[in-house]
Amino acid sequence: MYRIYEINPNDLTESEFNNLYSINCILEHKYNFLHRLNNVNDYKNIFLSSFTNIDNQLLLIEKDSRICGILTLIKTFDWNGNEQHKLTISLCELLIDETLVSFIDEIIKNKLDKYNELSVVTYNNELQQTIEKYTHKVALRGNYYTLNKSEIDVSFLSKYIAEQEIKNSDLSIRFTDIISEDLIEAYCNLFMETMKDMTDVKEDGYVQYVITPEKQRQINESNKKRNLSHFCYMIFNSNNELVAKSNVSINNNDPRFPYQFMIGVKRPYRGRNLGKWLYASMYKRLFETVNFEKALVCHHPDNTPAINVSKWVGYKFSYLETTYNLYKH
Structure with missing residues (x-):
């Protein structure tokens, strides 16, 4: 059974910091992201510090005490200064089962109900079929090299x-x-x-x-x-x-x-x-x-x-x- 919960960086123990940093490294390896954060202190000071802002949320998807994905929800602006809420979805699993997809679908629905419009960022088309069921437009599509x-x-x-x-x-x-x-x-x-x-x-x-x-x-x-x-x-x-x-x-x-x-x-x-x-x-x-x-x-x-x-x-x-x-x- 999947569950989602919000993380408050101010309440984390050292063990939880280390666990989150390990998950970050797993995501870097899976998606070939740049290894920008060299250690757990960088992770605290650079990444987690941005979620002390009341407008930003760090959300974890968990199953049987194992983190399966990290979602970030931030209030930001497009290139023309229009306000938007951006949900970025990073999943640890190489193979994503239908149960997890359905769970993420519910998260998206809830956020869309709350904000009426929602910007969603995904990687390598792994949630393409789910996203495209919604009324949507592609804002950006980019291959990173x-x-x-x-x-x-x-x-x-x-x-x-x-x-x-x-x-x-x-x-x-x-x-x-x-x-x-x-x-x-x-x-x-x-x-x-x-x-x-x-x-x-x-x-x-x-x-x-x-x-x-x-x-x-x-x-x-x-x-x-x-x-x-x-x-x-x-x-x-x-x-x-x-x-x-x-x-x-x-x-x-x-x-x-x-x-x-x-x-x-x-x-x-x-x-x-x-x-x-x-x-x-x-x-x-x-x-x-x-x-x-x-x-x-x-x-x-x-x-x-x-x-x-x-x-x-x-x-x-x-x-x-x-x-x-x-x-x-």
Whole structure:
């Protein structure tokens, strides 16, 4: 018989802390998540501390004194600032039986009855049939890939960069670690232009991310306060117009896991391998200047060109994450 109960981090014993951390490690192994929390103290201070907030809940599914899954329910906002309640479901079992699925179905129903709308995050389609019985839209669907630093071939990347510089003599590539005022408008324009071609937009519940010069200035300021670096390679044509870019965010307080995001090339310049040129330049620099373990990137499963570029530099598939927006009838 399954049961669910809420955890209050302030009431846990040392043994319970250790048990929860062990479960966290099991989930990391099952889903190929990044190993961000090195020990039980990290788990306490980084993960569990977020559930002292009255709006957030940490829920455990248990059967016969054995934890079968961890659910988190947090109040958050989408990219346009709309409030939402997000339920993330992580299950320890490799094989999920119908009894557990039915139990989770009841949890979802109860939360949906309470909030009227509910954002549900699942992994590797393991609850797809259950979720799709509800009135829903897919907000995000993303394949996550990781790249081990030890598997980067710098000599290959250096050779490729040199070849591209010759083949694309009408173009120039530049690096920056902040989107400066003289580049900010062109950067935002290219960001929005290339975002329209992303396969994410095909999902019914996708919320368009909007970047403006003012928002990018706020991001720049936030990055300074949080000690984040924004590595960006940009390609310019002979008229000094920005035609391609690639971005990586690095947490300088913990640089183990840089995050690659939003590579984009203007349509007239596609087919010239500029994506590979950007990646080769970026990962050569990361290898030489950042003490990282694995880089992370997320692509919509249908974004074949971006996936191919990531695989070309050495990224390997880790897991699929899907966010559904559920609506009460």
